[in-house]
Amino acid sequence: MTTAPPLRIVLADDERMVRTALRAILAAEPDLTVVGEAATGAEAVSVVREARPDVVLMDVRMPEVDGIRATERILAVSTEQPPRIIVVTTFENDSYVYDALRAGAAGFLLKRADADTLVQAVRLVARSDTLLFPSAVRALAEEHARAGAAPPAWVARLTGREGEVLRLMAAGLTNAEIARRLAVGPATVKTHVAAVLAKTGARDRTQAVIAAYEAGVMNIR
Amino acid sequence: MTTAPPLRIVLADDERMVRTALRAILAAEPDLTVVGEAATGAEAVSVVREARPDVVLMDVRMPEVDGIRATERILAVSTEQPPRIIVVTTFENDSYVYDALRAGAAGFLLKRADADTLVQAVRLVARSDTLLFPSAVRALAEEHARAGAAPPAWVARLTGREGEVLRLMAAGLTNAEIARRLAVGPATVKTHVAAVLAKTGARDRTQAVIAAYEAGVMNIR
DNA sequence: CGGCCTCTCCCCCGCGCGGCGGAGGACGAT
DNA sequence: ATCGTCCTCCGCCGCGCGGGGGAGAGGCCG
Structure with a gap:
């Protein structure tokens, strides 16, 4: 009974290998389609505007424009139905998490997440207004609760x-x-x-x- | 190739109808099994200790002991492999979100989430160290980012x-x-x-x- | 033992700050 | 045209604050 059209996905990562790996993982799922790739934040913005994806997998660290700013811009210019953006990062202790949230990211994922987690995350984000969080967020929430980062010397x-x-x-x-x-x-x-x-x-x-x-x-x- | 044993789930909610509804939704999935129910926070702690579930769906508002404290206690007493606890609430503007995170909840879900979202959330939480967040969290994160709650008059x-x-x-x-x-x-x-x-x-x-x-x-x- | 740090307390001095009252001009609403 | 609000500025006064320097008591450690 899968009458729904496949989910349109855009990959934004400056490393080609990462994009290839992600594309391979997502291609294995019949209900997911990669409709575009970008290697920079600026490119991501234009690709998203043309491809009109449902979900964007956005790396944080990219040349020219980073993933956070790209997220902001995409959500700023998208008029009707903005894509749901999952911000992807490598390290747990990235302080990007809150920035990503503030920028309007729909989800947050670690690169070391396994394939199953990835595809389910994509489906979940596309389906509902639900955010995905790695365990990093808990530590971050605690840190943030006691007001941010490292105490001065x-x-x-x-x-x-x-x-x-x-x-x-x-x-x-x-x-x-x-x-x-x-x-x-x-x-x-x-x-x-x-x-x-x-x-x-x-x-x-x-x-x-x-x-x-x-x-x-x-x-x- | 689903050789894995079904996920063991405990439901904790003071309303019988909610528990019944959740049980019905989860029973439809062959890889999910409800192994216990609790109507109070205190009951939840003991039920979890006996049933040793993989995932707990925990309501926030419950008599005697609320879901947050129950979460704390469960994670405090669980020795080896603590269950992953998804805190469930009704309203978006519950400030419980951060409390739940601090208590060690693995996820956060709104009661108005549809069945698909629910079961996928359970699976995702059980599989990886990934937190689920409703859109409420974004607003909360923003609020929290600008330092808590409502601005004074x-x-x-x-x-x-x-x-x-x-x-x-x-x-x-x-x-x-x-x-x-x-x-x-x-x-x-x-x-x-x-x-x-x-x-x-x-x-x-x-x-x-x-x-x-x-x-x-x-x-x- | 003799340093070294911490906590305690004293003096004088200058000044930024806050309280008080007053006042004029620009602007929009009634 | 009148009122209210906001921004701008003035004087005077008292005081809390910060700077500077000194000093004694107790504890820790080499």
Whole structure:
């Protein structure tokens, strides 16, 4: 009862071998058809515009225009029914995952995924508004939850007390309030604040708070 | 050539009709077998421990223990090969998505997903370390990217200029620097800063910057 | 033992900041 | 034409903040 026409697919990857492998895998499935290939992001945009595929397998790292930007452009120019774009990457710890999501990618897949996973991913993405995620995303979600990437070096250089003071600064307390909270004198707090400013390279407490937030020191909501 | 044994599945949902419907859908597939049902989170934990399924379809909202906590407990106690847990929810805007991920869920699915999507999701999750995501996740990822949930009311009340000033404050600039950047007088900046403080309810510029960060005003990295 | 670090606290000084009130001009809505 | 909003700027004042320097107590380690 497979009355549906085959799914139209475009492959975008700068490595010919990868494209060939993907094409071989997809060609084995009767309900999937590769209708175009692209070796650069720019090429991907034009190929997609002409071929009007249902699904695009988009590599992240490509010359000229990377996969993320190509995804953005494709979704920006596609008027009626935009193709569903699966972003493909090699490494789990690529921070591209969130960028890809933001760009509007429908899915995310690792290159080391086996053939079965690949074709099922393509079918699933084409069928429903469902995103595919590798296990990488879980780690990324956790990382992202505690606010992004690697903490700066200065975090380690802060002493325990200085860290406490910085957290209270980033909670919006004045020096006097911090002093009361820590049950020490205001002068002591000033000393710690000065140390924090020196170690964070901040000019004033505002910049220190910014550094704290962007370092993710303020996690555990 | 399907020599593989059928996938063992446990259904956890407090509504009997949902369980029945899921069971009916899955029973139609020869390679899927429902080996247990649970109506509460606590029950789910014990059922999973006994039935040792490959995949668990876990509802979020359940009496006693919700699906998230049940997921945590299952993955905490499972020693060797933990089951892959797909969290199922009704609404797209559930903030459970990230909680589910953090709890270690392998997938995420909407209840309005069609039967095909469901069974393919189960197979895909069982086969690879791949997560399934509904379109809800994209919105959530965007929300999460601009730092969580709904922006406070005061954001809308800021005028254009005040928003600019707040952004520059949150970039660590002094009033004088902001004035130079905006090509206006320092007194003007002070007026805007005062308005920002009043509207954000902040006591000083530090608290205003904190409010800006937590409101997600500082997006676009 | 004598450094070294951390935490504690003190002084003085300058200044950026925030609170207060006032004011003028541009613009759009009623 | 009048009102409200927004942007622009002015003065004055008090204070919290940051810079600079010094100093004592306790702990760790070579």
